Amino acid sequence: MKHICLYFQLHQPFRLRKYSFFSIGGDDLYFDDVQNREIIQRVARNCYLPFNQLLLQLIISTGYQFRVSFSLSGTVISQLQVYAPEVLASFRALVDTGCVELLGETSAHSLAGIISEREFRRQVTAHKHLVRQLFGQMPQTFRNTELIYADQLAPVVHDLGFDTILAEGTSGILEWRSPDYMYAAESCPAVRLLLKNGRLSDDIAFRFSDSSWSGWPLTAATYLSWLNAISGDAPIINLFMDYESFGEHIPQSSGISGFMEAFISGAISAGYTFVTPQEAGALLPVSSTLSFPAYTSWADTEKDLSAWLGNDMQREAFHALYQLEDQVMKYGHQQDILTCWNRLQSSDHFYYMSTKGMSDGDVHNYFSPYASPFNAFINYMNVLTDFSIRVRKKTAAGPSYVRPYV
Template sequence: MRTVCFYFQVHQPFRLKPYRFFDIGEDHYYWDDYLNKNVIRKAAQRCYLPMNALLMDLIHQYKGKFKVAFSISGTFLDQMEAYSPDVLESFQKLVATGHVELLNETYTHALAALKSKEEFTTLVKKHQDRIKELFNGYTPKVFRNTELIYSDEIGKMVYELGYEGILTEGAKHILGWKSPNYLYTNALEPKLKVLLKNFRLSDDIAFRFSNKTWADYPLTTEKFVTWLNAIPKEEQVVNLFMDYETFGEHQWADTGIFEFMRHLPEAIFRHSDFSFSTPSEVVRQLPGVGKIYVPTPISWADEERDLTAWLGNDLQDEAFDRLYEIENKIKTIDDPELHRDWGYLQTSDHFYYMCTKFFSDGSVHQYFSPYDTPYDAFINYMNVLSDFDLRVKESKQSRK
């Protein structure tokens, strides 16, 4: 069995509104509803609706032989319900075909796995419940942590929550001479299967597709299949993991990205011995060839494939530590609005905006950030966090 496994991350954060020092204690609503709605609706027209329609066509055209998987964050689900129910319905129809797999993650796309096992478990179970509610009782069996962040210990936590497999990055410094095109197992819990992203082929689509200075531009389906066929016959699975916004947002429609995707399955079926599989099919049908050792967390971000996109400078570390100092306080409070804000403030994007990288990945960080500078992101977030902490303290005092 030689197979291609397509996985798409679908996520949008709740972005904070401009929040001044003088708002602390006065204004307890933090979210930029106008910006969030505009981002969702723009992305819906450019990416979600046309790409979902394209995938539905491919599933019908190939009678279920073409398959994909999604991890849809809870913050995205919440915004779809509020701003774009037509997008939610289109995802529901895709899943109903039986050829689209959903994965679990933390509800708010959080970094909790790095800080609190209890909060991590809470957010995972909340996401489980939300997926079951919105997708007709669907229960995922494979997990995808925020930004593919993974370590041996994180894998162990995921296994204890009942999952059969987990996705992560095929980072070169972890693999060494090994290939990402095999199924591996967790070093601490060998029953947990580990799927590794083939970052070269994934990034050819996600990042290099429209780059006219790239030596292999333009990328055609024939060229891509040639690269697949060059993979040694004994290698089992090519995992193509990317942001869903690759299609229409990061790579605009006029680059030809939709047509590339429309014709890729036919090229693969006609000119290679590869099939398409979902992550759970890979996990159940392929044997793990051995343990993969990841003692220090990895991710799919930037050249380093580490945590420095979110926790790489003093600004990020200060905000992250201050955030989780509140955890024990809020656990004893029964206030839905406080818990909603607590979850949304954990979203990894807030820390991503504070990144101060200025070299190969600096432009990428700037592209995704609504702030002029990382320092602006930090100040705005810390002002909000200060007000949130005051609300938590006041709530605890009112209960005494």
């Protein structure tokens, strides 16, 4: 019997206002509340509410055989609490079925794990308790921001109370091996690794509505035939996707809802078993240990950190932000400082600064609210400069680390 682990990521950042050099020192309103409200409410209408209802119906209609997992970033939760609380209620209804596992991650959807273990631990712990408070479930599976993973993360994540980590099944790491097995982390064998089947995941999340794709239009029967073609002894197919793809990036008019309903129902009828990551860990043996000597992610062609740290602008902004960590943590009990600190760490701000070309550049541009990567960099650095001034004033901590940009 083959298993399918279906996982969805929900995330929305707090997008910044247009913030000029002349605002520095006199304006501490950094975030575009109007745009953030409009986007979260639109995505709730197009994706979160209708697809939550569809998945709830599938859980019930399949006799609770359909199982699914989600991770909700702390930033999307914060916005849903204010702008669309009905979405959180719909997730509670899903969790109450007993067929949904909620995953842990960094509360700010940040890159903290690659630069500051202290900040990483703080955010992961905060996110765990937020999920427990809102949904009554303590996460045991960890999914780092954008599936970023390397060997050094596993012992830390295990120490934080997780026994399973999701990661990208890159060819550079797997070589001759398949992502369709259970692995253990070489750096911490007590941690199981579930690896994304990139081709089959992206056939839905990225290619479903692409009329130039050779597989278009994709039907549930065709997709199931591709799953059936996987080696017979491979025990699990991990399908990891952004939830916003369903109804937001891929419009309802494409037939995506009908496809997902037919695929899930058809898979169960064909003998597949849907499992959550924790259920997979209880059912499946570990095939072997696996080492990730360098950071991988699920972003862009390279599947590394270059989506966020691939050019000088991105690296300068990133390091300027984390140079403020000691000051913020010393006096970060002041809620306004801590709230801004969290929001400014979201990986999206660095993603918008990418200067990649070709198809990767098209994806970056699609998500960016800026006219250019340079505009994204200037705007972010102006905000960060003002934030550093505020922190300095509150802490009496000497000159700012960050220089302003016009």
